[in-house]
Amino acid sequence: xxxxxxxxxxxxxxxxxxxxxxxxxxxxxxxxxxxxxxxxxxxxxxxxxxxxxxxxxxxxxxxxxxxxxxxxxxxxxxxxxxxxxxxxxxxxxxxxxxxxxxxxxxxxxxxxxxxxxxxxxxxxxxxxxxxxxxxxxxxxxxxxxxxxxxxxxxxxxxxxxxxxxxxxxxxxxxxxxxxxxxxxxxxxxxxxxxxxxxxxxxxxxxxxxxxxxxxxxxxxxxxxxxxxxxxxxxxxxxxxxxxxxxxxxxxxxxxxxxxxxxxxxxxxxxxxxxxxxxxxxxxxxxxxxxxxxxxxxxxxxxxxxxxxxxxxx
Amino acid sequence: xxxxxxxxxxxxxxxxxxxxxxxxxxxxxxxxxxxxxxxxxxxxxxxxxxxxxxxxxxxxxxxxxxxxxxxxxxxxxxxxxxxxxxxxxxxxxxxxxxxxxxxxxxxxxxxxxxxxxxxxxxxxxxxxxxxxxxxxxxxxxxxxxxxxxxxxxxxxxxxxxxxxxxxxxxxxxxxxxxxxxxxxxxxxxxxxxxxxxxxxxxxxxxxxxxxxxxxxxxxxxxxxxxxxxxxxxxxxxxxxxxxxxxxxxxxxxxxxxxxxxxxxxxxxxxxxxxxxxxxxxxxxxxxxxxxxxxxxxxxxxxxxxxxxxxxxxxxxxxxxxxxxxxxxxxxxxxxxxxxxxxxxxxxxxxxxxxxxxxxxxxxxxxxxxxxxxxxxxxxxxxxxxxxxxxxxxxxxxxxxxxxxxxxxxxxxxxxxxxxxxxxxxxxx
Numbered sequence: 001x002x003x004x005x006x007x008x009x010x011x012x013x014x015x016x017x018x019x020x021x022x023x024x025x026x027x028x029x030x031x032x033x034x035x036x037x038x039x040x041x042x043x044x045x046x047x048x049x050x051x052x053x054x055x056x057x058x059x060x061x062x063x064x065x066x067x068x069x070x071x072x073x074x075x076x077x078x079x080x081x082x083x084x085x086x087x088x089x090x091x092x093x094x095x096x097x098x099x100x101x102x103x104x105x106x107x108x109x110x111x112x113x114x115x116x117x118x119x120x121x122x123x124x125x126x127x128x129x130x131x132x133x134x135x136x137x138x139x140x141x142x143x144x145x146x147x148x149x150x151x152x153x154x155x156x157x158x159x160x161x162x163x164x165x166x167x168x169x170x171x172x173x174x175x176x177x178x179x180x181x182x183x184x185x186x187x188x189x190x191x192x193x194x195x196x197x198x199x200x201x202x203x204x205x206x207x208x209x210x211x212x213x214x215x216x217x218x219x220x221x222x223x224x225x226x227x228x229x230x231x232x233x234x235x236x237x238x239x240x241x242x243x244x245x246x247x248x249x250x251x252x253x254x255x256x257x258x259x260x261x262x263x264x265x266x267x268x269x270x271x272x273x274x275x276x277x278x279x280x281x282x283x284x285x286x287x288x289x290x291x292x293x294x295x296x297x298x299x300x301x302x303x304x305x306x307x308x309x310x311x312x313x
Numbered sequence: 314x315x316x317x318x319x320x321x322x323x324x325x326x327x328x329x330x331x332x333x334x335x336x337x338x339x340x341x342x343x344x345x346x347x348x349x350x351x352x353x354x355x356x357x358x359x360x361x362x363x364x365x366x367x368x369x370x371x372x373x374x375x376x377x378x379x380x381x382x383x384x385x386x387x388x389x390x391x392x393x394x395x396x397x398x399x400x401x402x403x404x405x406x407x408x409x410x411x412x413x414x415x416x417x418x419x420x421x422x423x424x425x426x427x428x429x430x431x432x433x434x435x436x437x438x439x440x441x442x443x444x445x446x447x448x449x450x451x452x453x454x455x456x457x458x459x460x461x462x463x464x465x466x467x468x469x470x471x472x473x474x475x476x477x478x479x480x481x482x483x484x485x486x487x488x489x490x491x492x493x494x495x496x497x498x499x500x501x502x503x504x505x506x507x508x509x510x511x512x513x514x515x516x517x518x519x520x521x522x523x524x525x526x527x528x529x530x531x532x533x534x535x536x537x538x539x540x541x542x543x544x545x546x547x548x549x550x551x552x553x554x555x556x557x558x559x560x561x562x563x564x565x566x567x568x569x570x571x572x573x574x575x576x577x578x579x580x581x582x583x584x585x586x587x588x589x590x591x592x593x594x595x596x597x598x599x600x601x602x603x604x605x606x607x608x609x610x611x612x613x614x615x616x617x618x619x620x621x622x623x624x625x626x627x628x629x630x631x632x633x634x635x636x637x638x639x640x641x642x643x644x645x646x647x648x649x650x651x652x653x654x655x656x657x658x659x660x661x662x663x664x665x666x667x668x669x670x671x672x673x674x675x676x677x678x679x680x681x682x683x684x685x686x687x688x689x690x691x692x693x694x695x696x697x698x699x700x701x702x703x704x705x706x707x708x709x710x711x712x713x714x715x716x717x718x719x720x721x722x723x724x725x726x727x728x729x730x731x732x733x734x735x736x737x738x739x740x741x
Contacts, residue, residue: 064407065428152574153565154503154583175568177720261514264568265716280403282706283424 051296057289064285076290086291088266089274096185096270097249101242103189108196108241113230115197116204136194144258147187148174174260177267184259184268188252196241203237204230236309243306247299271295355641356387360401361416363464363628363662364392366592371661379648386641388414396515406430411633413642417460419452419627419699426454427702432632434458437643448650449669452629452700462627463649464664466590467689468521469608469623471597476504476585485609489526489553492586492612496562499585506562508584509554510570511716516708517572520698521624522588523715526550528622528695529611535697540736542711542729549614551718551725558719568716580604590626591685592663598679608681610688622695623688627667665689703739710735 057063061072080086111132115125135143150156153170161167173183207230215225231238253272256262262269262277271291279288364372376388391412393401398416405411406425415431425431435457438445445451445458452460472485480499486492496506510518524534532546541547557563564570564584576593578584580601588611597604610621630649632642648654656671663682666673675683698704714732717723723731 065424067429148574154578170565172565172568175566175570177568180569257514260569261512263513263713263716264511265713265720265722277706277709280400281709282703283403285407 054289054292054296057286058293061286063289065283069286072286076286077294080287080290080294083287085266085269086271086274089262089269089271092181092267092269093250093271095181096188096252097246099185100188100192100249101245103185104193104196104245105238105242107189107193108200109234109238111193111197112200112204115201132197133194135191138191140191140254141258143187143191144255147183147190148259151183175264177265180260180264180267184256187259188249188255191255192245192249196245199237199241200234203234207233239309240306243302243309247302247306250295250299250302271298354385354387355638356389357414357636357638357642357645358389358391358412359414359416359645360391360393360398360405360412361628361630362393362395362398363416364390365394367661375649375654375658378654379645382648383641383644386644388645405633409635411635413633413636413638414645415631415633417452417629417631419460419462419629419696420701420704422452422460422629422631423454423700423702423704425631426457426459429634431459432634432636432639432642434461434632434643434646437632437639437646440640441643441647443643443647447652447668447670449667450627450694454700460629460631461646461650462629462667463655464628464659464662464667465625465689465694466592466627466662466664467623467625467685467694468525468588468590468611469685469688470611471579471587471589472607472609473579473582473585474605474607476582480585485607486586486612487610488612488615488617490615493553493557493560493562496557496586497560500560500562503583505564505584506586507557508564508570508575508578508587509558509567510572510575511567511712511719512569512571513709513712513716515571516705516712518570518575519708519711519715520696521572521590521626522575523550523554523711524697525588525611525622525624525695526553528624528697530613530617531619531622533697535740538740540733540740542733542736543726548725548729551715551729554715555718555725567719579606588624591682594679594681595663608685608688610692621688621692623692625694625696627699628662628664701740707736707739 058076059071059073060069061075063069111128114120115129115132117125120128138146151173152158153172153175157173158167158170161171162169171179174180211229211233212225215229220228251272252270253276256268256270256273257276260268262273272295275288275291275295278284278291359376372392373390376390380386380388391401395418399418399421402411402415402417402421402425405415406428407430409430411430417425417431422431434451437443438458448461449465450462451458452462470485476499477485477495480495480501482495482498484491486495492507499506509522512518527534527546527550530546532544532550533541534544534547535541536544558567564575564578566574572589575584575587576589576597577600579587579589580597582601582604591608594608597606611623613621630646632639632646636642649658650668652668652671655666655668656673659666659671659673660675660677663678664673665686673682673686675686698708701707711732714723714728714735718725718728
């Protein structure tokens with residue numbers, strides 16, 4: 001008693017059944033699109049459409065302010081890229097994001113290692129964890145106000161420096177063109193390192209202890225363990241965080257605007273403040289759009305590296 | 314293959330649906346923010362920053378009175394701080410979606426009118442047979458009115474009388490020489506004579522604290538409507554400010570100082586004198602109840618004997634050009650400019666009325682308002698930035714040149730030449 005399947009007849013038996021299931025199959029295939037549609041709608045409305053509009057504006061003249069704007073080719077890009085203020089803003093932004101990222105990384109790593117250390121008790125770690133994370137809890141507006149007050153020529157910092165005899169007279173931290181960029185960078189470092197710290201702490205806690213034990217067996221000291229175990233294990237987190245931080249910091253606007261407004265003498269002018277002034281002060285929406293597209297392109301380069309590192313992982 | 318085609322089809326249909334939905338969300342054929350509810354009622358949107366600056370609920374009460382008098386008109390107040398309102402209106406003007414009635418600063422009028430975002434009020438006044446002779450002033454663009462100042466805030470000289478007495482200065486300075494002398498005497502220890510906010514984010518220090526010296530002596534930064542920054546009068550102002558800075562009588566941090574920092578420094582006795590809005594009297598008294606201070610006309614050039622110019626800023630009002638309910642919108646304007654309402658609004662705002670026939674109730678105000686009202690009536694309100702195109706940008710470019718002068722990176726002549734060049738490209 002064996003059952004023999006005649007393969008030649010199989011399609012004839014299956015076909016009607018498949019035909020009956022076809023409408024249900026389309027409905028099933030539509031379900032994922034239904035789930036996706038709110039997100040897709042939001043992305044299209046809030047990202048794709050505005051980006052396309054801004055790119056379109058960058059190729060026209062007198063957009064928004066007049067109804068009869070015309071195609072201007074690359075004129076707006078030429079104007080922006082030859083504007084000395086834009087070049088100053090580009091240089092300042094490069095310094096601001098690079099120094100911020102490096103300082104975020106070093107401070108975040110140092111504090112994360114301290115909080116991951118076995119030398120401190122649980123209570124001490126909890127206390128420092130709260131203290132270190134405090135800057136992250138403040139909004140940018142509060143951070144700007146706090147640092148403006150602290151750094152005022154008649155503020156707390158100058159009082160301390162003068163009382164200790166470190167400074168003979170009040171230092172104009174934000175009003176001095178030679179110091180202002182470094183001061184706003186410092187405020188940005190202060191406000192942003194906790195995110196690095198938390199991420200790196202999570203990375204440190206994920207490193208298997210047997211790697212350190214193996215290193216100890218091989219006779220490695222603390223420095224060698226850090227270089228041969230900790231850093232390689234943290235590498236994916238560090239690279240991701242560094243690239244993301246460069247992207248986020250390049251978009252920093254509120255802190256700069258509220259602390260210095262890009263001054264004094266353009267010493268803290270960033271691409272974000274430059275673009276804002278073009279749009280909302282000079283009503284030059286075409287050049288503002290061109291500047292925004294340049295910023296978008298620069299950010300896309302960073303985003304490309306971020307995506308690539310994520311794929312490698 | 315069939316499945317791929319089906320996926321493509323579904324993708325295309327989804328995309329088309331999204332585009333249609335976006336189009337539906339974006340389209341607005343109502344022509345403005347006002348809505349009608351079908352039974353003849355109109356709801357007007359009124360965006361302004363006044364509600365945020367007045368005592369809580371006061372402005373809502375006034376608007377409630379208007380809606381009680383006009384039962385077919387409802388008003389939805391969109392009150393936000395000045396900076397947020399400005400940004401909202403700039404965006405609204407650009408997209409032709411301004412609220413029906415808008416609070417305006419004179420500095421925005423030229424650009425909004427040029428964009429066609431705000432309505433010609435001359436026509437609305439004519440249509441409503443409104444008598445505009447009662448208006449103290451009107452802000453025009455190409456001979457048509459686009460903004461009516463509702464309440465005016467003057468900027469006199471604030472003087473800390475205790476500090477002045479302590480410094481041995483018996484009289485409130487009235488001339489530039491007297492001011493410089495008083496500022497020098499006041500500048501001892503941590504106290505400085507004067508505060509000059511030159512922050513470039515909001516560069517109105519150029520209007521209120523620098524050009525005010527020019528207007529006080531009857532000078533002008535324009536000639537026949539064109540920039541005239543290389544005139545001897547403007548040069549003397551810049552040289553005077555530089556001399557004060559060189560003498561070390563200006564509070565440090567001026568290059569990034571904001572208006573609120575200036576008021577804070579005056580309130581805490583860190584500076585003896587400042588030029589500031591009368592609207593800040595209550596704030597100063599609230600923060601420093603024991604501070605003894607007065608207000609005075611701005612010092613003028615020693616030889617000047619004419620009427621003193623007094624800088625001012627206004628809460629102006631305008632109507633959206635895209636609203637379908639211009640007549641109803643203008644009724645709200647008329648109501649706010651009417652004699653009693655305008656007087657009441659000026660009183661609670663601590664400003665001076667935009668209606669010439671309205672009298673603020675000074676009996677309920679601080680005595681300093683009476684002093685300031687006298688100064689206002691004896692002087693000439695002056696603000697040449699009102700109605701100029703890109704006025705904030707003009708202030709910023711002048712600010713940057715002034716900063717170069719004060720940091721000895723440019724001569725006064727070079728700075729004024731560059732500012733003139735920059736302004737000339739804007740004011741054609």
